[in-house]
Amino acid sequence: MLPDHQMLFAESGTKSHLSRRGFLGLGAMGVTASLLSSFTTAHAEKGEKTPRRIVCLDYGSATTLIELGLPPVGVIAAQRWNYWVREPKLPNSVADIGQDLVINLEAVSRLKPDLILMTPYTTSHQPVLEKIAPIEVIPLFDGQSQPLPASREITKNLGVLLGMETEAENYLKSFETKLVAARDLIAKRNYPSLTLLNFMDARHARVYGANSLYQNVMDEVGLINAWRGETNYWGFQTVGLERLASEATENTELVVFEPLMDDIKPTLERSPLWKYLPSVQNDRFVMLPPVMMFGMLPSAERFLSLILSHLESHYS
Amino acid sequence: MSETQRNYNPVLFFIITGVALLLSWLLMGQDLQDILTNGGNKGEYNVQQMLFLFSALPRLSVAILSGLALGFSGAILQLALRNPLASPTTMGVSAGAYLALVIAGLFFPATLVYGREVIALVGAGVAAALVFGLMARRDFSPISLVLTGLIVSLYFGALASLLVLLNDRYLASLFIWGAGSLSQQSWDVANVLWPQLLVLFGLSMIMVRPFSLLVLGDGSASSLGVSPGMIRFFAVSIAIAMAAFVTSAVGVIGFIGLVAPMIARLCGARKVLSQLIWSALIGAALLWMTDAVIQILAGRLREFVPTGAVTALLGSPLLLFLIPRMKFETVVQTNEAPLVWRQTAGLKVLFVMLAISICIVIVAVTFGRDTDFGWAFDLSGSWKDVYQWRVPRVIAAFGAGIMLALAGMILQRLTGNIMASPEVLGINAGAMMGIGVCIYLVVGVGPETLAIGALLGASIVLAALFAFGKKSGFQPERMILIGVALGALIDALIGALAATGDLRSVHLLRIMAGSTYGVSLEAACGAFLLGCTLMLPLLFGARALDVLNFGEKVSLSLGVNVRRSRFVLFAMASCLTAGATVLVGPLSFVGLMAPHIARALGLHQARLQMAVACLAGGSLMVVADWIGRVSDYPYEMPAGLLSALVGTPLLLILMSRQNAFARSSNA
Numbered sequence: 001m002l003p004d005h006q007m008l009f010a011e012s013g014t015k016s017h018l019s020r021r022g023f024l025g026l027g028a029m030g031v032t033a034s035l036l037s038s039f040t041t042a043h044a045e046k047g048e049k050t051p052r053r054i055v056c057l058d059y060g061s062a063t064t065l066i067e068l069g070l071p072p073v074g075v076i077a078a079q080r081w082n083y084w085v086r087e088p089k090l091p092n093s094v095a096d097i098g099q100d101l102v103i104n105l106e107a108v109s110r111l112k113p114d115l116i117l118m119t120p121y122t123t124s125h126q127p128v129l130e131k132i133a134p135i136e137v138i139p140l141f142d143g144q145s146q147p148l149p150a151s152r153e154i155t156k157n158l159g160v161l162l163g164m165e166t167e168a169e170n171y172l173k174s175f176e177t178k179l180v181a182a183r184d185l186i187a188k189r190n191y192p193s194l195t196l197l198n199f200m201d202a203r204h205a206r207v208y209g210a211n212s213l214y215q216n217v218m219d220e221v222g223l224i225n226a227w228r229g230e231t232n233y234w235g236f237q238t239v240g241l242e243r244l245a246s247e248a249t250e251n252t253e254l255v256v257f258e259p260l261m262d263d264i265k266p267t268l269e270r271s272p273l274w275k276y277l278p279s280v281q282n283d284r285f286v287m288l289p290p291v292m293m294f295g296m297l298p299s300a301e302r303f304l305s306l307i308l309s310h311l312e313s314h315y316s
Numbered sequence: 317m318s319e320t321q322r323n324y325n326p327v328l329f330f331i332i333t334g335v336a337l338l339l340s341w342l343l344m345g346q347d348l349q350d351i352l353t354n355g356g357n358k359g360e361y362n363v364q365q366m367l368f369l370f371s372a373l374p375r376l377s378v379a380i381l382s383g384l385a386l387g388f389s390g391a392i393l394q395l396a397l398r399n400p401l402a403s404p405t406t407m408g409v410s411a412g413a414y415l416a417l418v419i420a421g422l423f424f425p426a427t428l429v430y431g432r433e434v435i436a437l438v439g440a441g442v443a444a445a446l447v448f449g450l451m452a453r454r455d456f457s458p459i460s461l462v463l464t465g466l467i468v469s470l471y472f473g474a475l476a477s478l479l480v481l482l483n484d485r486y487l488a489s490l491f492i493w494g495a496g497s498l499s500q501q502s503w504d505v506a507n508v509l510w511p512q513l514l515v516l517f518g519l520s521m522i523m524v525r526p527f528s529l530l531v532l533g534d535g536s537a538s539s540l541g542v543s544p545g546m547i548r549f550f551a552v553s554i555a556i557a558m559a560a561f562v563t564s565a566v567g568v569i570g571f572i573g574l575v576a577p578m579i580a581r582l583c584g585a586r587k588v589l590s591q592l593i594w595s596a597l598i599g600a601a602l603l604w605m606t607d608a609v610i611q612i613l614a615g616r617l618r619e620f621v622p623t624g625a626v627t628a629l630l631g632s633p634l635l636l637f638l639i640p641r642m643k644f645e646t647v648v649q650t651n652e653a654p655l656v657w658r659q660t661a662g663l664k665v666l667f668v669m670l671a672i673s674i675c676i677v678i679v680a681v682t683f684g685r686d687t688d689f690g691w692a693f694d695l696s697g698s699w700k701d702v703y704q705w706r707v708p709r710v711i712a713a714f715g716a717g718i719m720l721a722l723a724g725m726i727l728q729r730l731t732g733n734i735m736a737s738p739e740v741l742g743i744n745a746g747a748m749m750g751i752g753v754c755i756y757l758v759v760g761v762g763p764e765t766l767a768i769g770a771l772l773g774a775s776i777v778l779a780a781l782f783a784f785g786k787k788s789g790f791q792p793e794r795m796i797l798i799g800v801a802l803g804a805l806i807d808a809l810i811g812a813l814a815a816t817g818d819l820r821s822v823h824l825l826r827i828m829a830g831s832t833y834g835v836s837l838e839a840a841c842g843a844f845l846l847g848c849t850l851m852l853p854l855l856f857g858a859r860a861l862d863v864l865n866f867g868e869k870v871s872l873s874l875g876v877n878v879r880r881s882r883f884v885l886f887a888m889a890s891c892l893t894a895g896a897t898v899l900v901g902p903l904s905f906v907g908l909m910a911p912h913i914a915r916a917l918g919l920h921q922a923r924l925q926m927a928v929a930c931l932a933g934g935s936l937m938v939v940a941d942w943i944g945r946v947s948d949y950p951y952e953m954p955a956g957l958l959s960a961l962v963g964t965p966l967l968l969i970l971m972s973r974q975n976a977f978a979r980s981s982n983a
Binding site for chain 2: 098102104106107128267272
């Protein structure tokens with residue numbers, strides 16, 4: 001057992017270096033992805049017990065684990081789950097391990113995890129967390145891969161890693177089925193283009209575009225994103241409302257995702273820049289419940305179903 | 317010169333206004349022309365036109381309105397309090413309003429819709445009452461008023477940021493640091509602001525005559541049949557309300573209220589009315605120009621760079637520049653007058669303190685929260701699950717406490733000023749600057765690089781302070797004012813950097829908040845050993861510390877080489893401060909508190925006082941760290957900020973008592 005662990009640490013060590021570089025946007029493509037599969041193989045070859053107590057440092061992997069039927073034992077900011085993710089429901093058994101950049105190491109340690117999942121965003125924790133359990137850095141929002149294909153790949157690899165290939169495959173299949181159904185439906189309809197927003201405060205919003213999970217889903221099902229502007233590698237751009245105005249077109253449907261601070265709505269209702277936006281004037285504007293924008297397949301699914309049920313009820 | 321207002325020469329005002337006009341023309345001249353030629357084609361959503369009408373123009377108006385109000389408010393305060401350094405910023409009024417808004421926004425968001433102004437007014441009022449209350453015993457001497465105000469400002473700022481940290485909104489929290497943004501989406505803010513200001517301007521016009529008499533001298537004002545106290549109260553209330561309304565509209569805009577009246581006087585405004593009016597106009601022009609410069613320089617980031625942070629960035633150095641040049645009527649404490657310190661306690665105190673420290677350390681390591689978030693004693697807890705995480709933090713906290721206590725001891729002895737400490741003198745702020753420069757300029761920084769940066773920053777500030785202090789005889793209040801101004805500068809700098817959303821600013825914020833989170837056992841032990849190692853020569857050389865206190869001549873006659881001792885001690889203080897800042901951030905105030913605890917226990921002789929101060933400082937830091945770990949488990953609060961919450965009130969209390977102390981020791 002000991003040598004095996006040492007090997008894991010050594011491997012994670014090099015990986016940490018690479019993914020940190022990747023985080024800065026300098027790393028080579030796909031290194032983390034291939035390491036995940038090599039880890040999986042090594043894991044299987046050694047006959048190591050498959051991980052059952054998993055701690056997640058991001059909401060995306062936690063949602064995936066819940067869908068696969070193996071909820072994590074701990075997740076960051078569980079308190080805020082309903083605020084940001086809402087669906088799938090977080091089982092009561094899942095412990096809160098603190099903020100994503102200030103994880104409570106004691107809490108993680110007490111959970112006695114046998115696997116810790118993190119994204120490149122939290123790799124600063126890697127050297128410390130390695131003392132607790134083996135670590136997997138899932139290549140989600142690593143600045144190299146697109147989130148939807150990456151999520152498929154990660155889901156598949158997690159299935160192998162956790163000895164749940166069948167569950168993973170079934171889940172992937174049901175996901176693809178929903179995607180195909182959506183594509184067929186959309187092909188028949190004449191839906192407007194969409195602008196997808198989260199409000200930061202009454203003056204600023206994040207608009208989602210290239211590199212975002214939303215964009216990937218829209219591309220695959222044939223929806224059109226009205227926002228063509230530049231985005232960062234998380235797939236959003238923070239803009240003042242007036243920038244939103246300058247990109248607005250007649251036929252754009254504005255989709256605002258919660259969470260929304262209490263004081264934003266009344267401010268918006270009085271702002272001419274917002275009120276007179278063509279989309280808002282023509283009542284082409286909707287507020288939808290939260291979807292984890294940096295999530296994986298479950299969030300993609302939730303996004304799609306929320307959008308479609310809205311579009312269906314207004315434009316079919 | 318003392319003649320009349322006819323000497324007024326508004327050339328500076330016209331220069332500022334001219335520059336502002338020019339820049340604004342560059343920003344929106346094209347849009348204006350388009351609209352005038354097209355006559356505004358209605359019915360269509362013309363993006364440029366909408367932006368011009370509902371974003372650019374309101375922003376310009378709000379900048380001018382806020383500038384007017386802040387300049388006016390500053391002028392009233394400076395006249396009413398006869399204090400050239402008074403202003404909404406330097407009196408903590410704006411910060412009070414802002415903190416109230418943050419609290420309301422986080423805990424009672426619904427109230428914001430109806431009463432932002434009311435909330436801001438309450439906050440500003442509380443801050444002002446606090447400052448005046450603390451000042452009541454000190455006859456409102458100009459410099460100590462500003463000092464108290466600035467410290468209240470920083471304290472409220474720290475509280476606000478602690479609240480924000482605790483209620484992190486998933487990468488969103490940085491935007492709260494961006495308060496002071498003039499960016500507008502409608503005429504709403506301007507429409508709310510101008511009637512409020514109009515009423516206040518009207519009210520102040522009613523009282524201009526009695527106010528003028530008051531400024532000339534309390535005697536002539538009472539001949540009007542109105543008590544000078546009433547007039548002063550009325551005037552100050554108007555000034556506070558103005559600042560509160562501006563803060564409620566756009567957040568904290570620093571230093572306009574300080575600078576505008578200064579420029580007005582510089583231009584030769586003498587009469588009360590002309591000072592008020594010109595201060596308002598100059599304030600408006602200043603803020604207008606600053607905002608236009610920011611919009612041009614920031615380009616696409618113009619939405620996010622908060623104008624308030626930039627004015628503070630320009631304002632703090634100005635304050636630093638002004639302090640040495642101002643004449644203050646304060647009790648002069650000469651370096652030669654030794655404070656008489658009589659030892660009233662002995663070794664017993666040391667042993668009691670040692671026992672207490674050991675208990676605290678044991679509790680901090682063993683007592684915590686368990687898996688179900690209940691309370692638990694972990695006497696039998698395993699190294700792997702529990703102690704592994706707690707021990708390095710406790711050691712690091714204790715080490716940082718020792719270092720700060722030592723630095724505080726050294727500085728208090730060297731300057732002969734019981735209020736000196738690395739935090740108060742701004743040496744921590746210098747270390748933080750060094751760290752900031754490292755993070756932004758060096759790629760891939762480790763703790764060692766940060767420590768070197770911190771050391772350089774601390775040394776530079778300390779050298780500058782010493783050079784300045786020698787000239788002014790280490791006058792306590794001036795030294796502290798410089799430190800506080802430096803602290804404000806750092807605050808503004810970090811606020812501006814954070815507003816850009818750069819990932820490095822997250823790192824900087826975390827160091828600023830001062831958490832022992834994630835410290836390795838090696839680094840913790842290193843810090844602890846550094847503290848202990850530097851303590852040894854101090855313990856053995858304690859006589860020099862005692863002797864230095866009696867001034868240069870006495871020291872020389874007693875065989876202590878003052879220059880060399882001073883140099884060595886300053887170098888040590890720099891090292892200690894730098895090490896502690898890397899660990900627990902610049903805010904903690906433990907360096908101030910620890911020597912005072914030792915003194916309050918009756919220890920005045922350097923050696924014993926130092927030993928007890930080290931134990932006290934270490935224990936304080938450990939307690940702060942422990943509270944931060946367990947109170948909101950599994951979430952954490954940074955130890956540095958927490959200890960500042962205890963340390964700042966202590967500093968304020970000390971200041972309000974210091975006059976009495978100085979008098980009794982001089983007598």
